[in-house]
Amino acid sequence: MADDHDQETLDAEIRYGSYAIGSFPREFGLAGEVEDNLKGIEDNDLPRILLMGLRRSGKSSIQKVVFHKMAPNETLFLESTNKIVKDDLSSSSFIKFQDDYSEALNRLNTTVIKAHKVNPDIKFEVFIHKVDGLSDDHKIEVQRDIHQRATGDMEDASLESIHLSFYLTSIYDHSIFEAFSKVVQKLIKHLGTLENLLNIFNSNSGIEKSFLFDVCSKIYIATDSSPVDMITYELCCDMLDVVIDVSCIYGLQEDREGSVYDQRSTSIIQLNNSTVLYLKEVNRFIALVAILRENSYEKRGLIDYNFHCLRKALQQVLELDKRNHLNSNDSSASVGENINDRTGNSVIA
Numbered sequence: 001m002a003d004d005h006d007q008e009t010l011d012a013e014i015r016y017g018s019y020a021i022g023s024f025p026r027e028f029g030l031a032g033e034v035e036d037n038l039k040g041i042e043d044n045d046l047p048r049i050l051l052m053g054l055r056r057s058g059k060s061s062i063q064k065v066v067f068h069k070m071a072p073n074e075t076l077f078l079e080s081t082n083k084i085v086k087d088d089l090s091s092s093s094f095i096k097f098q099d100d101y102s103e104a105l106n107r108l109n110t111t112v113i114k115a116h117k118v119n120p121d122i123k124f125e126v127f128i129h130k131v132d133g134l135s136d137d138h139k140i141e142v143q144r145d146i147h148q149r150a151t152g153d154m155e156d157a158s159l160e161s162i163h164l165s166f167y168l169t170s171i172y173d174h175s176i177f178e179a180f181s182k183v184v185q186k187l188i189k190h191l192g193t194l195e196n197l198l199n200i201f202n203s204n205s206g207i208e209k210s211f212l213f214d215v216c217s218k219i220y221i222a223t224d225s226s227p228v229d230m231i232t233y234e235l236c237c238d239m240l241d242v243v244i245d246v247s248c249i250y251g252l253q254e255d256r257e258g259s260v261y262d263q264r265s266t267s268i269i270q271l272n273n274s275t276v277l278y279l280k281e282v283n284r285f286i287a288l289v290a291i292l293r294e295n296s297y298e299k300r301g302l303i304d305y306n307f308h309c310l311r312k313a314l315q316q317v318l319e320l321d322k323r324n325h326l327n328s329n330d331s332s333a334s335v336g337e338n339i340n341d342r343t344g345n346s347v348i349a
């Protein structure tokens, strides 16, 4: 796919052999465990997210900020990457935000058409990146324009069936985490079940909003069915940061042994606006973070009990997925189906 493009203007790289391993940097001490978890699953079976975009469009920065906790301003010193690797699985496309994005749109169009020919099941996610310098009105205008032009190009090529999803992103706020969350959620087979479980938990516990977080990356892999607003998501991300940071400082033994996040990880933070943040460990990689009103928190025993039931149910779903996958050798399934199966099994569990 990349062979036909000019290396100066198109850089396609596989950043992650698998989402799971990529999302747990080794310094976090979990990569080995994830690898153990994935034993028995062929490398070829793992889902891949391919980041593509023009030179300096921000691909390395996104990877570093989302998965390696790099501070956004440190990305200013990142050097250009010169690798090009071809791959035909699940794909994400990144458009660098610039005044004239015609070149990026042309590249997007060519890439999508070629990739679709190779594999009609590829999902395309377009990140309109570096929008931090734009006003809110301008952002909407740019998104509408890019959406119209990109889908118009697809129609001209008689490929109306290709669905492009668009996200406005920046590494300087939580928009990149939110966008990545939505991309990853499309790869989760049992998303509906997870969502239902969270709905039941919320309604029986007086909780307003709850998220299942991939602890290391702060991507949320599922939430209840009420709409997500950015402020709530940011608050939950901050809660997770606080818990991990405090654990890093006070939770490790003197020889720095042990994990900063384990089954004892739990935290309640009461804010001065009658809101309570509630965090609990679900498994080695996933945490539940919920928001509730102070008066609902009076029934803490009930919430803890409901969480206990939720945790068991979530673990069953994740375990079931993993077992199903390991038992399934159906090589005839479409790539899209495989991606979903795999992710539900091993990537998130």
Ligand SMILES: Nc1nc2c(ncn2[C@@H]2O[C@H](COP(=O)(O)OP(=O)(O)OP(=O)(O)O)[C@@H](O)[C@H]2O)c(=O)[nH]1
Binding pocket: 011, 053, 054, 055, 056, 057, 058, 059, 060, 061, 062, 072, 074, 075, 076, 077, 078, 079, 080, 081, 082, 129, 130, 131, 132, 133, 169, 170, 171, 172
């Ligand atoms: N304002 C702003 N700058 C960004 C954002 N994301 C990345 N950048 C900057 O864009 C520049 C290029 O980022 P890289 O991550 O190196 O881009 P790349 O696409 O990996 O570049 P190549 O490896 O050359 O293809 C860096 O100076 C980043 O700090 C963003 O969301 N907003």
